[in-house]
Amino acid sequence: MSESALLDMRHLDTRGVRQPITSASHAPGAIYSSEEILAQEKKNIFMKEWLCVARVEEVEKPGDYYATRIIGEPVLIARNQKGEINAFANVCLHRGVEIASGCGNTETFTCPYHAWAYDLDGKLASAAFMRESKDFDPKTSSLKKIHSGVWAGWIFLNFSANPTPLAEALSEFASDVDLLKMENLRLGSKITLDLPTNWKFVVENLMDVYHVRTLHYNSFGKHRGPPENYPFHLRKNGGTCTRYEARPMTPGGETLFGKMPALANEPDNFAMSAHLAPNMQVIARIDNVHPLVMWPVTATTSRTYVYNLYPKEWFDLPNFAERIDVYDKYMRLVLAEDTTMMNSLQNGITSANYEPGRFSTLEKGIHHVLNDYFRRLDQSA
Numbered sequence: 001m002s003e004s005a006l007l008d009m010r011h012l013d014t015r016g017v018r019q020p021i022t023s024a025s026h027a028p029g030a031i032y033s034s035e036e037i038l039a040q041e042k043k044n045i046f047m048k049e050w051l052c053v054a055r056v057e058e059v060e061k062p063g064d065y066y067a068t069r070i071i072g073e074p075v076l077i078a079r080n081q082k083g084e085i086n087a088f089a090n091v092c093l094h095r096g097v098e099i100a101s102g103c104g105n106t107e108t109f110t111c112p113y114h115a116w117a118y119d120l121d122g123k124l125a126s127a128a129f130m131r132e133s134k135d136f137d138p139k140t141s142s143l144k145k146i147h148s149g150v151w152a153g154w155i156f157l158n159f160s161a162n163p164t165p166l167a168e169a170l171s172e173f174a175s176d177v178d179l180l181k182m183e184n185l186r187l188g189s190k191i192t193l194d195l196p197t198n199w200k201f202v203v204e205n206l207m208d209v210y211h212v213r214t215l216h217y218n219s220f221g222k223h224r225g226p227p228e229n230y231p232f233h234l235r236k237n238g239g240t241c242t243r244y245e246a247r248p249m250t251p252g253g254e255t256l257f258g259k260m261p262a263l264a265n266e267p268d269n270f271a272m273s274a275h276l277a278p279n280m281q282v283i284a285r286i287d288n289v290h291p292l293v294m295w296p297v298t299a300t301t302s303r304t305y306v307y308n309l310y311p312k313e314w315f316d317l318p319n320f321a322e323r324i325d326v327y328d329k330y331m332r333l334v335l336a337e338d339t340t341m342m343n344s345l346q347n348g349i350t351s352a353n354y355e356p357g358r359f360s361t362l363e364k365g366i367h368h369v370l371n372d373y374f375r376r377l378d379q380s381a
Protein backbone atom coordinates (compact mmCIF):
# COMPACT_ATOMS: atom_id res chain seq x y z
CA MET A 1 0.00 0.00 0.00
CA SER A 2 1.24 3.47 -0.78
CA GLU A 3 1.61 5.98 2.02
CA SER A 4 -1.42 8.08 1.23
CA ALA A 5 -1.50 11.67 2.35
CA LEU A 6 -5.03 11.11 3.55
CA LEU A 7 -4.13 8.25 5.84
CA ASP A 8 -1.03 10.01 7.12
CA MET A 9 -3.11 13.07 7.82
CA ARG A 10 -5.25 11.00 10.11
CA HIS A 11 -2.20 9.57 11.89
CA LEU A 12 -3.31 6.10 10.99
CA ASP A 13 -0.41 3.81 11.57
CA THR A 14 -1.20 0.74 9.48
CA ARG A 15 2.33 -0.67 9.48
CA GLY A 16 1.53 -3.26 12.14
CA VAL A 17 -1.26 -4.83 10.09
CA ARG A 18 0.84 -4.83 6.94
CA GLN A 19 3.55 -7.10 8.37
CA PRO A 20 3.49 -10.83 7.63
CA ILE A 21 1.01 -12.35 10.08
CA THR A 22 3.65 -13.78 12.41
CA SER A 23 4.98 -10.24 12.99
CA ALA A 24 1.69 -8.35 12.59
CA SER A 25 -0.45 -6.37 15.02
CA HIS A 26 -4.14 -5.53 14.83
CA ALA A 27 -5.49 -2.34 13.25
CA PRO A 28 -5.56 1.07 14.93
CA GLY A 29 -8.77 1.73 16.85
CA ALA A 30 -9.58 4.79 14.72
CA ILE A 31 -10.72 2.66 11.78
CA TYR A 32 -13.55 1.40 13.97
CA SER A 33 -14.65 4.74 15.39
CA SER A 34 -13.80 7.65 13.07
CA GLU A 35 -16.53 9.32 11.00
CA GLU A 36 -13.79 10.60 8.67
CA ILE A 37 -12.72 7.04 7.99
CA LEU A 38 -16.34 6.11 7.34
CA ALA A 39 -16.58 8.93 4.79
CA GLN A 40 -13.45 7.58 3.11
CA GLU A 41 -14.89 4.05 3.15
CA LYS A 42 -18.03 5.33 1.47
CA LYS A 43 -16.08 7.14 -1.25
CA ASN A 44 -13.34 4.61 -1.92
CA ILE A 45 -15.06 1.31 -1.16
CA PHE A 46 -18.86 1.36 -1.09
CA MET A 47 -19.32 3.74 -4.02
CA LYS A 48 -16.99 1.62 -6.18
CA GLU A 49 -17.67 -2.03 -5.42
CA TRP A 50 -20.45 -4.42 -6.38
CA LEU A 51 -22.65 -4.69 -3.29
CA CYS A 52 -25.08 -7.47 -2.44
CA VAL A 53 -28.42 -5.87 -1.54
CA ALA A 54 -31.23 -8.42 -1.80
CA ARG A 55 -32.42 -11.84 -2.95
CA VAL A 56 -34.40 -12.05 -6.18
CA GLU A 57 -37.29 -13.60 -4.26
CA GLU A 58 -37.64 -10.34 -2.32
CA VAL A 59 -38.87 -8.81 -5.60
CA GLU A 60 -40.34 -11.95 -7.07
CA LYS A 61 -43.33 -10.75 -9.11
CA PRO A 62 -43.77 -7.90 -11.58
CA GLY A 63 -44.47 -4.77 -9.54
CA ASP A 64 -42.59 -5.98 -6.45
CA TYR A 65 -40.21 -3.41 -4.99
CA TYR A 66 -37.75 -3.05 -2.14
CA ALA A 67 -36.52 0.31 -0.89
CA THR A 68 -33.53 0.62 1.39
CA ARG A 69 -30.66 2.92 2.31
CA ILE A 70 -27.09 1.85 1.77
CA ILE A 71 -24.47 3.94 3.53
CA GLY A 72 -27.02 6.73 3.48
CA GLU A 73 -27.86 6.35 -0.23
CA PRO A 74 -31.59 5.79 -0.85
CA VAL A 75 -32.03 2.89 -3.27
CA LEU A 76 -35.13 1.43 -4.92
CA ILE A 77 -35.13 -2.02 -6.50
CA ALA A 78 -38.14 -2.86 -8.65
CA ARG A 79 -39.24 -5.63 -10.98
CA ASN A 80 -41.03 -4.28 -14.06
CA GLN A 81 -43.89 -5.85 -16.01
CA LYS A 82 -41.40 -7.64 -18.27
CA GLY A 83 -39.90 -9.31 -15.21
CA GLU A 84 -36.66 -7.29 -15.32
CA ILE A 85 -35.08 -6.11 -12.09
CA ASN A 86 -33.77 -2.54 -12.00
CA ALA A 87 -32.19 -0.39 -9.32
CA PHE A 88 -32.78 3.36 -9.05
CA ALA A 89 -31.73 6.20 -6.85
CA ASN A 90 -34.79 6.49 -4.59
CA VAL A 91 -34.59 10.26 -4.88
CA CYS A 92 -37.56 12.20 -6.25
CA LEU A 93 -36.72 14.41 -9.23
CA HIS A 94 -38.62 17.27 -7.59
CA ARG A 95 -37.11 17.84 -4.14
CA GLY A 96 -35.33 14.59 -3.39
CA VAL A 97 -37.77 12.81 -1.09
CA GLU A 98 -37.69 8.98 -1.17
CA ILE A 99 -40.54 7.99 -3.47
CA ALA A 100 -40.95 4.52 -1.92
CA SER A 101 -40.19 2.94 1.41
CA GLY A 102 -40.10 -0.64 2.66
CA CYS A 103 -41.35 -3.28 0.27
CA GLY A 104 -44.57 -4.08 -1.55
CA ASN A 105 -46.18 -4.37 -4.96
CA THR A 106 -47.30 -1.46 -7.12
CA GLU A 107 -47.83 -0.22 -10.67
CA THR A 108 -46.86 3.34 -9.84
CA PHE A 109 -44.63 4.99 -7.28
CA THR A 110 -46.25 8.20 -6.08
CA CYS A 111 -43.99 10.55 -4.19
CA PRO A 112 -45.54 11.14 -0.77
CA TYR A 113 -44.62 14.87 -0.79
CA HIS A 114 -46.17 16.47 -3.93
CA ALA A 115 -47.36 13.34 -5.75
CA TRP A 116 -45.04 13.14 -8.72
CA ALA A 117 -45.65 9.63 -10.05
CA TYR A 118 -43.16 7.18 -11.57
CA ASP A 119 -43.66 3.87 -13.38
CA LEU A 120 -41.81 0.63 -12.64
CA ASP A 121 -39.07 1.61 -15.12
CA GLY A 122 -38.42 4.80 -13.16
CA LYS A 123 -40.02 7.06 -15.80
CA LEU A 124 -41.85 10.10 -14.54
CA ALA A 125 -45.48 9.46 -15.53
CA SER A 126 -47.13 12.56 -14.12
CA ALA A 127 -46.31 15.73 -12.23
CA ALA A 128 -49.28 17.91 -11.24
CA PHE A 129 -49.29 21.70 -11.56
CA MET A 130 -46.10 21.71 -13.62
CA ARG A 131 -47.55 22.84 -17.00
CA GLU A 132 -46.38 26.41 -16.58
CA SER A 133 -42.86 25.39 -15.69
CA LYS A 134 -40.90 26.24 -18.82
CA ASP A 135 -38.78 23.60 -20.59
CA PHE A 136 -39.98 20.92 -18.22
CA ASP A 137 -41.18 17.73 -19.88
CA PRO A 138 -42.10 14.89 -17.53
CA LYS A 139 -41.92 12.42 -20.44
CA THR A 140 -38.18 12.84 -20.76
CA SER A 141 -37.48 12.53 -17.02
CA SER A 142 -36.53 9.36 -15.19
CA LEU A 143 -35.16 8.34 -11.84
CA LYS A 144 -31.40 7.89 -11.96
CA LYS A 145 -30.53 4.28 -12.69
CA ILE A 146 -27.93 2.42 -10.64
CA HIS A 147 -26.02 -0.46 -12.23
CA SER A 148 -27.46 -3.75 -11.03
CA GLY A 149 -27.09 -7.42 -11.80
CA VAL A 150 -28.21 -10.83 -10.63
CA TRP A 151 -25.96 -13.72 -9.71
CA ALA A 152 -26.99 -17.02 -8.00
CA GLY A 153 -30.29 -15.53 -6.86
CA TRP A 154 -28.66 -12.40 -5.42
CA ILE A 155 -29.19 -8.81 -6.54
CA PHE A 156 -26.03 -6.73 -6.61
CA LEU A 157 -25.67 -3.06 -7.37
CA ASN A 158 -22.81 -0.75 -8.09
CA PHE A 159 -22.89 3.05 -7.69
CA SER A 160 -19.93 3.76 -9.97
CA ALA A 161 -20.37 5.05 -13.51
CA ASN A 162 -18.46 2.26 -15.28
CA PRO A 163 -18.21 -0.78 -13.06
CA THR A 164 -16.29 -3.93 -13.86
CA PRO A 165 -18.85 -6.45 -15.19
CA LEU A 166 -20.48 -8.26 -12.25
CA ALA A 167 -19.46 -11.74 -13.43
CA GLU A 168 -15.83 -10.64 -13.67
CA ALA A 169 -15.89 -8.97 -10.24
CA LEU A 170 -17.35 -12.09 -8.62
CA SER A 171 -15.35 -14.72 -10.49
CA GLU A 172 -13.10 -15.94 -7.62
CA PHE A 173 -15.89 -15.89 -5.08
CA ALA A 174 -18.35 -17.53 -7.48
CA SER A 175 -16.06 -20.49 -8.08
CA ASP A 176 -15.51 -20.87 -4.31
CA VAL A 177 -19.22 -21.06 -3.50
CA ASP A 178 -20.48 -22.68 -6.71
CA LEU A 179 -20.97 -26.04 -4.95
CA LEU A 180 -23.73 -24.47 -2.80
CA LYS A 181 -25.91 -23.74 -5.87
CA MET A 182 -27.47 -20.73 -4.15
CA GLU A 183 -29.61 -20.11 -7.25
CA ASN A 184 -31.61 -23.21 -6.22
CA LEU A 185 -32.17 -21.92 -2.70
CA ARG A 186 -34.85 -19.62 -1.35
CA LEU A 187 -35.06 -17.17 1.49
CA GLY A 188 -36.66 -18.87 4.51
CA SER A 189 -36.15 -15.91 6.82
CA LYS A 190 -34.17 -12.69 6.99
CA ILE A 191 -32.89 -11.49 10.35
CA THR A 192 -32.06 -7.80 10.77
CA LEU A 193 -29.59 -6.89 13.49
CA ASP A 194 -28.92 -3.28 14.40
CA LEU A 195 -25.65 -3.36 16.29
CA PRO A 196 -23.84 -0.73 18.36
CA THR A 197 -20.56 -1.61 16.71
CA ASN A 198 -18.50 -0.71 13.65
CA TRP A 199 -19.41 -2.84 10.61
CA LYS A 200 -15.86 -4.23 10.28
CA PHE A 201 -16.00 -5.81 13.74
CA VAL A 202 -18.89 -7.91 12.45
CA VAL A 203 -16.98 -8.84 9.27
CA GLU A 204 -13.94 -9.83 11.32
CA ASN A 205 -15.92 -11.69 13.95
CA LEU A 206 -17.46 -13.95 11.32
CA MET A 207 -14.05 -15.22 10.23
CA ASP A 208 -12.57 -15.28 13.73
CA VAL A 209 -12.16 -19.02 14.30
CA TYR A 210 -9.94 -18.22 17.30
CA HIS A 211 -12.89 -17.27 19.54
CA VAL A 212 -15.29 -20.08 18.72
CA ARG A 213 -14.31 -22.64 21.34
CA THR A 214 -14.06 -19.95 24.03
CA LEU A 215 -17.04 -17.65 23.55
CA HIS A 216 -19.36 -20.21 21.98
CA TYR A 217 -18.30 -23.27 23.97
CA ASN A 218 -21.77 -23.74 25.44
CA SER A 219 -23.55 -23.18 22.11
CA PHE A 220 -22.07 -24.29 18.80
CA GLY A 221 -18.41 -24.28 19.88
CA LYS A 222 -18.70 -27.82 21.25
CA HIS A 223 -19.74 -29.06 17.78
CA ARG A 224 -16.66 -27.68 16.08
CA GLY A 225 -13.34 -29.19 15.18
CA PRO A 226 -10.11 -27.67 16.55
CA PRO A 227 -9.48 -24.10 15.37
CA GLU A 228 -6.19 -25.01 13.69
CA ASN A 229 -8.16 -27.17 11.21
CA TYR A 230 -9.35 -24.21 9.13
CA PRO A 231 -7.47 -24.15 5.83
CA PHE A 232 -8.07 -20.50 4.91
CA HIS A 233 -7.58 -19.89 1.20
CA LEU A 234 -6.75 -16.26 0.62
CA ARG A 235 -8.05 -14.75 -2.61
CA LYS A 236 -6.51 -12.01 -4.72
CA ASN A 237 -9.51 -9.70 -4.48
CA GLY A 238 -9.48 -9.76 -0.68
CA GLY A 239 -11.78 -12.74 -0.33
CA THR A 240 -11.25 -15.82 1.78
CA CYS A 241 -12.63 -19.33 1.62
CA THR A 242 -12.42 -22.19 4.08
CA ARG A 243 -13.94 -25.64 4.41
CA TYR A 244 -14.15 -27.10 7.92
CA GLU A 245 -16.12 -29.48 10.12
CA ALA A 246 -19.17 -28.26 12.01
CA ARG A 247 -22.63 -29.51 12.84
CA PRO A 248 -25.89 -27.91 11.67
CA MET A 249 -26.99 -24.73 13.43
CA THR A 250 -29.57 -26.26 15.80
CA PRO A 251 -29.31 -26.61 19.61
CA GLY A 252 -28.39 -30.31 19.38
CA GLY A 253 -26.26 -29.93 16.25
CA GLU A 254 -28.62 -32.28 14.39
CA THR A 255 -30.23 -31.45 11.08
CA LEU A 256 -34.01 -31.08 11.00
CA PHE A 257 -34.09 -31.63 7.22
CA GLY A 258 -31.24 -33.81 5.99
CA LYS A 259 -28.69 -32.81 3.36
CA MET A 260 -29.34 -30.11 0.80
CA PRO A 261 -29.50 -31.74 -2.67
CA ALA A 262 -26.44 -29.80 -3.86
CA LEU A 263 -24.41 -31.26 -0.96
CA ALA A 264 -25.72 -34.83 -1.18
CA ASN A 265 -22.20 -36.24 -1.47
CA GLU A 266 -20.70 -34.17 1.36
CA PRO A 267 -20.31 -35.47 4.93
CA ASP A 268 -22.87 -34.61 7.65
CA ASN A 269 -20.39 -32.24 9.27
CA PHE A 270 -19.78 -30.24 6.06
CA ALA A 271 -19.18 -26.55 6.73
CA MET A 272 -17.70 -23.75 4.73
CA SER A 273 -17.47 -20.01 4.72
CA ALA A 274 -16.39 -17.54 2.09
CA HIS A 275 -15.87 -13.80 2.25
CA LEU A 276 -16.63 -11.40 -0.58
CA ALA A 277 -15.09 -7.98 -0.05
CA PRO A 278 -16.15 -5.63 1.24
CA ASN A 279 -19.09 -6.82 3.35
CA MET A 280 -20.52 -10.26 2.56
CA GLN A 281 -19.82 -13.56 4.30
CA VAL A 282 -21.44 -16.76 3.05
CA ILE A 283 -21.61 -19.46 5.72
CA ALA A 284 -22.90 -22.93 4.91
CA ARG A 285 -23.76 -26.14 6.69
CA ILE A 286 -24.98 -29.41 5.21
CA ASP A 287 -28.60 -28.23 5.53
CA ASN A 288 -28.64 -24.49 5.04
CA VAL A 289 -26.70 -21.49 3.80
CA HIS A 290 -26.81 -18.31 5.83
CA PRO A 291 -25.00 -15.42 4.16
CA LEU A 292 -24.57 -12.25 6.18
CA VAL A 293 -24.17 -8.74 4.79
CA MET A 294 -22.81 -5.98 7.01
CA TRP A 295 -23.55 -2.28 6.42
CA PRO A 296 -22.13 0.76 8.18
CA VAL A 297 -24.72 3.19 9.55
CA THR A 298 -22.41 5.48 11.51
CA ALA A 299 -18.77 4.87 12.42
CA THR A 300 -19.87 3.09 15.59
CA THR A 301 -23.16 1.51 14.54
CA SER A 302 -24.07 -0.96 11.81
CA ARG A 303 -26.80 -3.13 10.38
CA THR A 304 -26.36 -6.81 9.55
CA TYR A 305 -28.79 -8.86 7.49
CA VAL A 306 -28.73 -12.62 7.92
CA TYR A 307 -30.30 -14.40 4.92
CA ASN A 308 -31.35 -17.94 5.86
CA LEU A 309 -31.57 -19.98 2.67
CA TYR A 310 -32.99 -23.46 2.16
CA PRO A 311 -33.62 -25.57 -0.96
CA LYS A 312 -36.77 -24.44 -2.76
CA GLU A 313 -38.33 -27.90 -2.57
CA TRP A 314 -38.18 -27.95 1.25
CA PHE A 315 -40.66 -25.09 1.59
CA ASP A 316 -43.58 -27.52 1.08
CA LEU A 317 -42.42 -29.94 3.79
CA PRO A 318 -44.66 -30.34 6.85
CA ASN A 319 -43.87 -27.87 9.66
CA PHE A 320 -41.32 -26.06 7.50
CA ALA A 321 -41.94 -22.72 9.27
CA GLU A 322 -41.60 -24.28 12.73
CA ARG A 323 -38.42 -26.07 11.72
CA ILE A 324 -36.67 -23.04 10.30
CA ASP A 325 -37.71 -21.12 13.40
CA VAL A 326 -35.47 -23.49 15.40
CA TYR A 327 -32.51 -22.46 13.18
CA ASP A 328 -33.43 -18.76 13.47
CA LYS A 329 -33.63 -18.84 17.26
CA TYR A 330 -30.31 -20.65 17.50
CA MET A 331 -28.69 -18.18 15.11
CA ARG A 332 -29.92 -15.28 17.24
CA LEU A 333 -28.51 -16.93 20.36
CA VAL A 334 -25.05 -17.35 18.78
CA LEU A 335 -25.08 -13.82 17.38
CA ALA A 336 -26.10 -12.45 20.79
CA GLU A 337 -22.95 -14.05 22.24
CA ASP A 338 -20.89 -12.32 19.54
CA THR A 339 -22.67 -9.01 20.07
CA THR A 340 -21.62 -8.89 23.72
CA MET A 341 -17.98 -9.16 22.66
CA MET A 342 -18.32 -6.67 19.81
CA ASN A 343 -19.86 -4.10 22.18
CA SER A 344 -16.91 -4.53 24.49
CA LEU A 345 -14.47 -4.29 21.55
CA GLN A 346 -16.12 -1.07 20.38
CA ASN A 347 -15.60 0.43 23.82
CA GLY A 348 -12.12 -1.03 24.26
CA ILE A 349 -10.62 0.48 21.11
CA THR A 350 -11.41 3.99 22.35
CA SER A 351 -9.72 3.36 25.72
CA ALA A 352 -6.71 5.54 26.50
CA ASN A 353 -4.96 2.29 27.32
CA TYR A 354 -5.71 0.48 24.06
CA GLU A 355 -2.84 -0.51 21.82
CA PRO A 356 -3.38 -2.95 18.95
CA GLY A 357 -2.17 -6.39 20.05
CA ARG A 358 -0.40 -9.11 18.08
CA PHE A 359 -2.11 -11.46 15.64
CA SER A 360 -2.41 -15.20 16.18
CA THR A 361 -1.90 -17.25 13.02
CA LEU A 362 -5.50 -18.44 13.62
CA GLU A 363 -6.50 -14.90 12.57
CA LYS A 364 -5.17 -15.38 9.05
CA GLY A 365 -8.52 -14.49 7.45
CA ILE A 366 -8.86 -11.23 9.39
CA HIS A 367 -5.28 -10.29 8.55
CA HIS A 368 -5.90 -10.83 4.83
CA VAL A 369 -9.21 -8.95 4.82
CA LEU A 370 -7.74 -5.99 6.73
CA ASN A 371 -4.79 -5.70 4.36
CA ASP A 372 -7.16 -5.71 1.40
CA TYR A 373 -9.36 -3.15 3.20
CA PHE A 374 -6.42 -0.75 3.59
CA ARG A 375 -5.57 -1.16 -0.08
CA ARG A 376 -9.13 -0.23 -1.06
CA LEU A 377 -9.42 2.57 1.49
CA ASP A 378 -6.26 4.14 0.17
CA GLN A 379 -7.35 4.49 -3.46
CA SER A 380 -6.94 8.09 -4.41
CA ALA A 381 -8.75 7.92 -7.76
Ligand code: FES
Binds near residue numbers: 092093095096097112
Ligand atom coordinates in the same frame (compact mmCIF):
# COMPACT_ATOMS: atom_id res chain seq x y z
S1 FES B 1 -40.37 15.87 -3.52
FE1 FES B 1 -41.35 14.34 -4.66
S2 FES B 1 -43.01 15.35 -5.57
FE2 FES B 1 -42.06 16.89 -4.44
Ligand SMILES: [Fe+2]
Binds near residue numbers: 205211212215216338
Ligand atom coordinates in the same frame (compact mmCIF):
# COMPACT_ATOMS: atom_id res chain seq x y z
FE1 LIG C 1 -18.80 -15.90 17.13
